Amino acid sequence: MKAVFAGSFAVRLVEPVRRRLTMPCEIVAGDEAAVVDQLGDADVLVSMAFTKQFASAGAKLRLVQVPGAGLDRIDRSQLRSGLALANAYGHEAGIAEYVMGAMIALTRNFQRIDQKLRAGQWESQWSVDAPAPPLWPEVAGKTLGILGFGHIGEALARRAHAFDMKVCAVRRQAQADVPRELMFVGGPERLDELLGLSDYLAITLSLSPETRDLLDADRLALMKPQAYLINVARAEIVNEQALFDALAAGRLAGAALDVWYRYPTAAGVTPPSTAPFHTLGNVIMTPHVSGWTKGMLESRAGLIAENIERTARGEPPLNAVAAAN
Ligand SMILES: NC(=O)C1=CN([C@@H]2O[C@H](COP(=O)(O)OP(=O)(O)OC[C@H]3O[C@@H](n4cnc5c(N)ncnc54)[C@H](OP(=O)(O)O)[C@@H]3O)[C@@H](O)[C@H]2O)C=CC1
Numbered sequence: 392m393k394a395v396f397a398g399s400f401a402v403r404l405v406e407p408v409r410r411r412l413t414m415p416c417e418i419v420a421g422d423e424a425a426v427v428d429q430l431g432d433a434d435v436l437v438s439m440a441f442t443k444q445f446a447s448a449g450a451k452l453r454l455v456q457v458p459g460a461g462l463d464r465i466d467r468s469q470l471r472s473g474l475a476l477a478n479a480y481g482h483e484a485g486i487a488e489y490v491m492g493a494m495i496a497l498t499r500n501f502q503r504i505d506q507k508l509r510a511g512q513w514e515s516q517w518s519v520d521a522p523a524p525p526l527w528p529e530v531a532g533k534t535l536g537i538l539g540f541g542h543i544g545e546a547l548a549r550r551a552h553a554f555d556m557k558v559c560a561v562r563r564q565a566q567a568d569v570p571r572e573l574m575f576v577g578g579p580e581r582l583d584e585l586l587g588l589s590d591y592l593a594i595t596l597s598l599s600p601e602t603r604d605l606l607d608a609d610r611l612a613l614m615k616p617q618a619y620l621i622n623v624a625r626a627e628i629v630n631e632q633a634l635f636d637a638l639a640a641g642r643l644a645g646a647a648l649d650v651w652y653r654y655p656t657a658a659g660v661t662p663p664s665t666a667p668f669h670t671l672g673n674v675i676m677t678p679h680v681s682g683w684t685k686g687m688l689e690s691r692a693g694l695i696a697e698n699i700e701r702t703a704r705g706e707p708p709l710n711a712v713a714a715a716n
Pocket residue numbers: 459460461462480482483486538539540541542543544561562563564579595596597598599601602623624625649650679680681682683
């Protein structure tokens with residue numbers, strides 16, 4: 392058996408996968424461009440991306456194992472018969488916790504009050520000679536709209552319900568058996584309604600041609616000006632300029648952004664941003680780490696090792712993705 396791990400995220404999984412393998416397997420790992428010439432005799436490719444170049448170089452591949460959930464960099468037209476595709480989960484608890492934390496941090500403005508206290512400004516009701524700060528709202532009683540009700544959306548709904556929030560969601564197809572913690576789980580025809588209801592909007596759906604720029608300026612304008620947006624899925628689901636403009640003009644109260652429109656290149660260079668989110672005080676920025684937890688790593692490494700061994704035995708992989716899904 393030979394498995395090629397391509398790209399920075401896959402490379403991080405090599406050692407945990409190696410520790411779980413119970414059969415011999417040659418593993419080669421590196422940047423996507425650097426490992427193409429290793430694919431000729433490989434059985435498994437572990438990679439967030441699958442391109443025409445990978446398909447042509449990997450004539451003997453039997454499994455494309457995505458080490459994450461997102462399939463937005465997988466060119467499914469390059470899959471041939473005998474070549475399975477699988478993805479991986481295990482991130483849902485960690486990301487749901489991130490969204491809960493982000494909602495509370497945005498509402499309480501942790502960043503600003505931390506900076507003020509570090510600067511010696513004791514702005515509190517316990518101060519005798521300074522005005523008391525405004526009373527904070529609570530997330531209890533507020534409405535969380537979840538856009539995309541899959542692994543992350545479901546995990547988030549349960550947690551938000553435990554915080555006494557009202558929760559509604561939209562997925563590809565409306566759901567008749569709505570879990571008791573939700574107001575509704577609608578199809579895309581209820582998206583505009585969800586946007587208007589949400590005090591917090593969590594973006595937890597997959598990126599595809601249908602969902603790219605799903606939230607454009609017109610859709611963002613349907614949201615309450617006091618609403619917060621949290622994107623943990625893929626940046627391109629929300630139009631970059633429209634989001635920046637809404638946040639800068641106060642047409643949205645704030646945002647927590649874990650996913651980005653541009654990523655560092657292999658050379659370690661961060662491309663310039665056309666929308667300078669870093670200049671906005673109402674934005675919490677994290678570098679695509681919301682799902683980077685021990686639980687995620689355990690789960691994904693176990694699944695990938697298992698799928699390498701299944702491929703060796705000629706069995707179908709766990710978490711197989713249908714070619715047309
Ligand atoms: N920041 C990070 O570290 C991570 C980010 N992600 C991103 O988050 C995304 C979601 O993850 P996860 O919940 O695990 O994925 P799932 O595949 O479990 O869920 C995706 C959800 O998106 C919904 N959806 C897809 N297209 C549409 C559409 N056009 N309109 C409405 N809903 C739609 C699906 O609807 P239906 O159920 O009806 O099919 C499904 O509910 C991933 O695709 C990935 O891009 C994932 C992991 C880590």
